[in-house]
Structures are given as C-alpha cells and as structure tokens.
Amino acid sequence: MSTAEPGHTIAVAVQTPAHSGMGDLLTYRSAQPLAPGTLVRVPLGRREVLGVVWEALAAPPEGVDLRAVAAVLDGIAPLDAHWRRLVNFAARYYQRSLGEIALMALPPQLRDLQPEQLARRLRRPAPTAQTDAAAVPLVALSAEQENARAQIAAQPGPFLLFGSTGSGKTEVYLRCVQAMLAADPSAQALVMVPEINLTPQLEERFIARFGATSVVALHSGMTNPQRLKSWLAAHNGSARIVLGTRMAVFASIPQLRLIVVDEEHDASYKQQEGARYSARDLAIWRGREQGAKVILGSATPSLESWYASRPASADDPGGRYLRLHMPSRIGEGALPRLRVVNMNHQPRRTVFSAPLLAALQERVERGEQCMILLNRRGYAPVLHCADCDWKSDCPHCSAHQVFHKADRTLRCHHCGFTVRVPRACPGCGSPDITPIGKGTEQLEEQLATLLADVRRPDGSPVRVARIDADTTRAKGALEAQLAQVHSGETDVLVGTQMIAKGHDFRRITLVAAVQPDGAFFSSDFRAPERLFSLLMQAGGRAGRDAQYIASQGSRGELWLQTFHPEHGMVAALRQHDYIAFAEQQLQERRDAAMPPFAFQALVRADARTQEVAQGFLLAASDAAYTQGLPGLGDHVTLYPPVPLVIQRVANVERVQMLLESDNRPALQHFLAAWQPLLLALRNQPEHKGLVRWLVDVDPLAI
Structure with a gap:
C-alpha cells in the first residue's frame, strides 16, 4: 500500500447510494499516475471506501478542492479493459450506476480488509496452475458428442448445445475446456451453473479431470475469505478454470477463452435484487467482446435462445447462435416414458393416486429409487x-x-x-x-404412512426423505442428503425444484409430479415454458444409468397427475418433443408480440402506501409524455401502473409499470432519457414515503 499526495487527477468508480444522483464517477487527486483499473481506497463522506480507477483526467475541475486518494492497492494488478467494458455495458444496459456494478463484482472482503491484512494475504505464494488431464482415462465420446465437440472447435459460435437429459453435455464441456487449455498455456475458462447446490458435483468432475490447483469456485455460499482467494486466483491467472453461479460472470478473468453456461434456461441466472442483470446474456456479450467462445447448454432451452439459434431459411437469415443437437442418451438408455393419471377419475382430495402408489411400491421392492416433485415447501x-x-x-x-x-x-x-x-x-x-x-412436508409424512408396509429387497422398511430449503439450511446438510440418495439409503425422495435439475441420480427410475396444474392457465406468459422445462428436467432424473435399467428389466418413467390430461403440453411431454412445444409457444408469442419478438422493461415503485407508489409511477409516465422522450408512442409503449400479485411485502406496497418496444435500442434510449426524470421525481415532496424505485430490463416475471 502507498499513500497518495497531490499531483494527478483521476476519475474513480465507487459505490454511491442508490439513485443518489451523484453520477457514475467521482474525481480525486493522486500523488502518482494510476493506470485505469487500479484498486484504490478513497474518502467518501466520513468513510473510506474501495474504488476502481476508471480514467486519468487532463486537469482538475476549476474551483474544486479535490480530496486525495487514501491508498493504492499495489499488490493487485489493475483490472483490464475487457472487465471495465463489461461493467460499463452492464451498468448502461440494466440502468444502474457504474460504481454499483463495479463494486458488486468485487469480492466483499476486498472492501473490508485492513491494508496490512491484505498485504499478508498477497504475500502467500499462489499455487502453480497445472492440468493433469492426461492421467485421467477418458471415456469414448458418442457420435453426437464428437460432432458437437468438432463443431465447437471449428466454428466461432456462440453455440446452443441442445442435448436431452443424460446425453452427456457435461463431457462435451470437459473436452472443450481440455482442448482450450492444451492449445494455450495461459488460457482460462468460465463454467457457470444456475444454483449453488449444483456447484459441488460439477467441481468434483472438473477437479478429477484437471487437478485441484487449476479449478476455483465462485458463489455466494462461500465464506468471504474463500471468495477472495478464488477471485485473486482467477485475476492473476493461476486458476485456469472458474466454476460459479451468476456472480461469476463478473469475475476478473484476463485470459478468458471459453464460457460455458449450463442449464442456460434457468431463471436463477437473472438477478432479482439490486442490479437485475442476466448472467446468461452478459456471458454472450462478454464472449463476443473478449474473443471467447460461448456454449449455452440445456435440454429445454429458453425460447429466447431457441429462437436465436433458428437455422437460416429462404426468407430468414437465421439466428446468431449455432444449434448443436444431441437427442440420444449415453449408453443407449431410453428417455423416460410418460404415465398420465387423470385425477378427475380419482376420489376427491386424492394426493397419491392408486396407480402411482402401486408403481412406487413395485419400484421400492425391486430396490429402485423414486422421486416425488412438488414445488411448494x-x-x-x-x-x-x-x-x-x-x-x-x-x-x-x-x-x-x-x-x-x-x-x-x-x-x-x-x-x-x-x-x-x-x-x-x-x-x-x-x-x-x-x-x-x-406442501413437501405433508407429502413426506403421507408417503411414510402409505408405504409403511412396503419392504426393500433386504426386508428393511422403506426410507422416505425430503430435500427442500427447510431441510438444507444447515451447512453441509444438502451434501449429506444427496450422498444418502447416491448411496441408496433413500428409497423415495420428496422435494422441490432444487432436486429436479442437474443431479445425476443413477438409481432413480420413477419421477412423479403430483400437482403441476397451476401453471397450465397462469396469467404469466412464461409459466408454460417454466413448467415444461421443470417437468422435462425432473423426468430426466429417471433412468439415467442404462446398464442399471437393463439389469433391473425396467424403464424410467415420469408420472404426471393432472386434471387436464388433454392439455397440449401433456402431448408434447409424452413424445419428449421440446421442438414442437417451443414452436407452438413461439407462434403464440409472435401473434401476441411478446418476447423474443418484442422487448420489455418494468419500472417498480415500493412505498409505504399504494397511493404514493401509484402516484410516483403515474407522475413518471406523465413526465415522459410531457418531455416527449425519444421513441415514446412510435417504438415504446407505456402501460398503466398496477399492483404486483403480492402487492405488500414487509409492510411495503409494490406497484409496477410495463414498458414494451419493438426495438431494443429504442427502449434503451428511452430508459436512459427517462432516468434523470425519475431521479428528480424521487425528491419531490408529494412522493415522500417512497421507499425505492427500480428498473428491470428484460424481466422474467410480470
């Protein structure tokens, strides 16, 4: 650390209070020239905060007594131009301050450590990067996997790896990372997963293939010291592979050459608090800007990605992504068969139909495992x-x-x-x-009673377990429960969507969704897409091990208990026909001018009363029309403000207003011009009681 004295003028990105109107960058003086991207500590009010030098200024502003930089973090190399451009784009696109995005992207402990503590940490020798892939025997790729790998090697991308559950997408990721590391001794890869609970098993596979010193994880479940250590390893290049959740898209990875976004359809990639960015979309932008290949993988791609990967035709130049299809399961395993139970023919208030109970009993008695899905804890x-x-x-x-x-x-x-x-x-x-x-707790209790007389092959009683947010609160609880499932200690697993995706359960042969009908007729236009994806992903947990299925003489099954067996989604599920489902949904959205054929944003106001929240958004709408903001009426449509479905949370009333546009740049120009008006309205006396307002670009829930 070195202390600054007068001499040079610099603009620094710091995390200022939300909607403070202080501007993106604050100006300070420094005793020495500081390169853009240098981490510094600067005074802000009565505090000393972390900042990022954004640019050097030719001269200080006239008549202003600038405050001096307090300290420079000498031991950390400046953040490169690629990272700064990513932060700048995210701030502009998602309508947040540059300092907020920049500081959010840095590990929390970097802001809090005392200078001497950070200096000690930096003096610790960093592990030497190494790859020991050659020591790991590689399985032979299927023809579909080899074709996908060859296409990724030969084409620039981005790629949509559309592979059915169990088709071996992870092995394709591993081979692409391996080829990239072998081709460039300094190259780095970023592999993202949607949820924390999927990180450990993926981390194990990457460590087994590439060695522990080459792989680091980045997610919010880590302690602050762990996150700082991983961030520093990625920043200085000693970590060749970074695994993480959505926050990892902002990691400083100077030699980034490959980005993988697994389960790209998952809503968890969209941040729902603060800066509401989409990590999947930022990964595409970062890959293009930094010259890295991008692979999006899913068995049920988002309709936006599916449309962006459409092949060219006579009257359509096609999408920006290259679609790679892997429809077959590894080991010639069959996709699960759909069994539909018409609940209209069951006694009232039946939770588990007689055919489903009989199937559960049969599977448990054969030593197989079953999974029950209910997305309500x-x-x-x-x-x-x-x-x-x-x-x-x-x-x-x-x-x-x-x-x-x-x-x-x-x-x-x-x-x-x-x-x-x-x-x-x-x-x-x-x-x-x-x-x-x-809820899942009641299902677990009822199943334990209904299956009390069922015996496993060794004569012991059936074991029913539950995995949801309530049973996994304690540190290490999820890992312990998943280990019980993998070891065969659990016969019937009850859980929410957290067990429905990404997990490689080898002995589960039956998956049942007991109450899926709520989304069939939801007012949210994305509800059918989410339900279809959840059911396809859940069904994909059944029958993944072809050898085990063959030895048992059975087949994986997805059971669906529904009051609407004739619904079009059920027919598509029966055939495992995502393509037909996606085309039908895209046609509906095209007819209704919904995304991906239109672009949306939400402006939300939270206040102590509905009147204040509604009044703020009405005033914002009036101001937009009065000022004649660009695009309004021609390309941008403002809808009246309405309360959210759950309009009051923690004694705060919530109201939202939808914006739609047929042109993405027009929507962005409008939002940028609207921001100063929103800031000015925030401070008017009639809006006293307004708690916060925010803009959500490309919202996933309306």
Whole structure:
C-alpha cells in the first residue's frame, strides 16, 4: 500500500447510494499516475471506501478542492479493459450506476480488509496452475458428442448445445475446456451453473479431470475469505478454470477463452435484487467482446435462445447462435416414458393416486429409487378456520403464512415473519383450525404412512426423505442428503425444484409430479415454458444409468397427475418433443408480440402506501409524455401502473409499470432519457414515503 499526495487527477468508480444522483464517477487527486483499473481506497463522506480507477483526467475541475486518494492497492494488478467494458455495458444496459456494478463484482472482503491484512494475504505464494488431464482415462465420446465437440472447435459460435437429459453435455464441456487449455498455456475458462447446490458435483468432475490447483469456485455460499482467494486466483491467472453461479460472470478473468453456461434456461441466472442483470446474456456479450467462445447448454432451452439459434431459411437469415443437437442418451438408455393419471377419475382430495402408489411400491421392492416433485415447501400453504373463515395471513404481507408442522410454526416465505401455531382460532376461539393444500412436508409424512408396509429387497422398511430449503439450511446438510440418495439409503425422495435439475441420480427410475396444474392457465406468459422445462428436467432424473435399467428389466418413467390430461403440453411431454412445444409457444408469442419478438422493461415503485407508489409511477409516465422522450408512442409503449400479485411485502406496497418496444435500442434510449426524470421525481415532496424505485430490463416475471 502507498499513500497518495497531490499531483494527478483521476476519475474513480465507487459505490454511491442508490439513485443518489451523484453520477457514475467521482474525481480525486493522486500523488502518482494510476493506470485505469487500479484498486484504490478513497474518502467518501466520513468513510473510506474501495474504488476502481476508471480514467486519468487532463486537469482538475476549476474551483474544486479535490480530496486525495487514501491508498493504492499495489499488490493487485489493475483490472483490464475487457472487465471495465463489461461493467460499463452492464451498468448502461440494466440502468444502474457504474460504481454499483463495479463494486458488486468485487469480492466483499476486498472492501473490508485492513491494508496490512491484505498485504499478508498477497504475500502467500499462489499455487502453480497445472492440468493433469492426461492421467485421467477418458471415456469414448458418442457420435453426437464428437460432432458437437468438432463443431465447437471449428466454428466461432456462440453455440446452443441442445442435448436431452443424460446425453452427456457435461463431457462435451470437459473436452472443450481440455482442448482450450492444451492449445494455450495461459488460457482460462468460465463454467457457470444456475444454483449453488449444483456447484459441488460439477467441481468434483472438473477437479478429477484437471487437478485441484487449476479449478476455483465462485458463489455466494462461500465464506468471504474463500471468495477472495478464488477471485485473486482467477485475476492473476493461476486458476485456469472458474466454476460459479451468476456472480461469476463478473469475475476478473484476463485470459478468458471459453464460457460455458449450463442449464442456460434457468431463471436463477437473472438477478432479482439490486442490479437485475442476466448472467446468461452478459456471458454472450462478454464472449463476443473478449474473443471467447460461448456454449449455452440445456435440454429445454429458453425460447429466447431457441429462437436465436433458428437455422437460416429462404426468407430468414437465421439466428446468431449455432444449434448443436444431441437427442440420444449415453449408453443407449431410453428417455423416460410418460404415465398420465387423470385425477378427475380419482376420489376427491386424492394426493397419491392408486396407480402411482402401486408403481412406487413395485419400484421400492425391486430396490429402485423414486422421486416425488412438488414445488411448494412446508406442510400446508395456509391454516383455515371453517367457523369464521380466518386464515393464517401474514400481518406484514399480502400473503398467507405457511404451516410448518415439524416445528409447529407459521412462516411467511416472503418477509420471514414467524409465529407459533395458535392452539385455537385467533378470530373466534374455535379449536378446529385445519391445514389447506399440500406442501413437501405433508407429502413426506403421507408417503411414510402409505408405504409403511412396503419392504426393500433386504426386508428393511422403506426410507422416505425430503430435500427442500427447510431441510438444507444447515451447512453441509444438502451434501449429506444427496450422498444418502447416491448411496441408496433413500428409497423415495420428496422435494422441490432444487432436486429436479442437474443431479445425476443413477438409481432413480420413477419421477412423479403430483400437482403441476397451476401453471397450465397462469396469467404469466412464461409459466408454460417454466413448467415444461421443470417437468422435462425432473423426468430426466429417471433412468439415467442404462446398464442399471437393463439389469433391473425396467424403464424410467415420469408420472404426471393432472386434471387436464388433454392439455397440449401433456402431448408434447409424452413424445419428449421440446421442438414442437417451443414452436407452438413461439407462434403464440409472435401473434401476441411478446418476447423474443418484442422487448420489455418494468419500472417498480415500493412505498409505504399504494397511493404514493401509484402516484410516483403515474407522475413518471406523465413526465415522459410531457418531455416527449425519444421513441415514446412510435417504438415504446407505456402501460398503466398496477399492483404486483403480492402487492405488500414487509409492510411495503409494490406497484409496477410495463414498458414494451419493438426495438431494443429504442427502449434503451428511452430508459436512459427517462432516468434523470425519475431521479428528480424521487425528491419531490408529494412522493415522500417512497421507499425505492427500480428498473428491470428484460424481466422474467410480470
């Protein structure tokens, strides 16, 4: 560390308060010339904060007494121009301040360590990068895998690797990374997964192939020291492969040559707090800007990626991506067969139909494993009193408190407010309060009762387990539970969508979705896409090991209990026909001018009252028309503000306003021109009580 004195004028990106209007860059003086990308500590108000030097200025502003840079982080090489351009693009596109994006992309501990602590950490010798791929025996690629690998090697991309569940997409990723590392001794790769719980198993495969010193992970489940260590290894080049969740797209990887986005369709790649960026979309931009190949992989691609990979035709030049198709499972394993149970023919309030129970019993008795999917945790969504119609509503949100039987609590899954279950109805005193609806906790309990007499091949009783956000809170709990499934200790696994994707369960032969109908008729135009993807991904957990399936003399099955067996989605699921489903959905969206044939943004206002929130957005709309902002009316349409479906969370009222455009640049120009008006409105007296406002570009939920 070195202390600065007067001499040079620099512009520094710092994390200023949201919507403060302070501007993207603040100006400081430095005793020495500092290269762009240098990390510094600078005074901001009464605090000293971390900043990134963005540019050197020719002269200080006139009549301004600049404050001096407090310290320079000498031991860390400046962040390169590629990284700064990525941050700048993300800030502009997602309508956030440059300093917010820049500092968000840096490890938290870098902001907090004292200078001497950081100096000690930097003095520790960094491990030497190495690859020991040659020591690992490689499995032979299938013809489809080899074709995909050859195309990726020969073409510039980006690529959409459209491979069915179990087709061996991960092995293609591994081979492409291996070829890239072998071709360039300094090259680095970024491999992203949608969720933290998928990182450990992928990390194991990469470490087994390339060695522990070459691979680092980056995700929010790590401790701050772990994240800093991984970030430094990627930044200085000692880590050749970076595995991570969406935050990893901002990692400093100077020699980046390959980016893999696994399960690219997953909504987890879209940040839902603060700067609402899409890591998948930024990966495409970063790959093009930095000269890195990009592979998007999925068995059920997002419709945006599917459309972007459409082949050329006589009247269509085609999409920007190259689509690579791998329809077959490794080892000639068959895709799971769909079994549909018409719940209209079952007794009222049936949770597990008789045919499904019989199938579960048969599989357990043969020593096979089963998986039950219900994307709702807890015991029941609500408690209800039949005498006075009381419901377990959250006092702080427009939502019910969920009944959790294990600890006898009512919990709001939106604000976290928790109370003990009352002994009697708080409204009328009746002791007869009953749960309504089903959650994973109740399914686990019911299955344990219904299968109590079922025996495993060794004569021991059936073992039912549950994996959801409640059972995996403790550190290491998820890994321990997954290990029990892999070892065969669990016979029937009940869980939410966190078990439905990415996991390579070798002995699961039956997957059942017990209550999937809610999304069939949702008002959200993306709901069918999400449901189809979830069911296809969940079904893909069944029958993945062709040798095991053959030895058992059975076939993987996906069971679907539905009141709408004639729905078009069911027909597409029966044939595993994502292509037909995608084309039908794209036609509907084309007819309705919805993404990917149009571009959207949301402006949301949160306030203490609906009146203030609605008033702010109405005033913002009026200001846009009064000022005649570019594109408004010609390319950009503003819709009236409406409350969110859950309009109150933690005593804050939420309202949103939709913007649509037939032209992406026009929408961006409009938003950029609108920002100063929104900032000015924020400070007007009539909007006192406004908690926050935000812009969400390319929203996934409306």
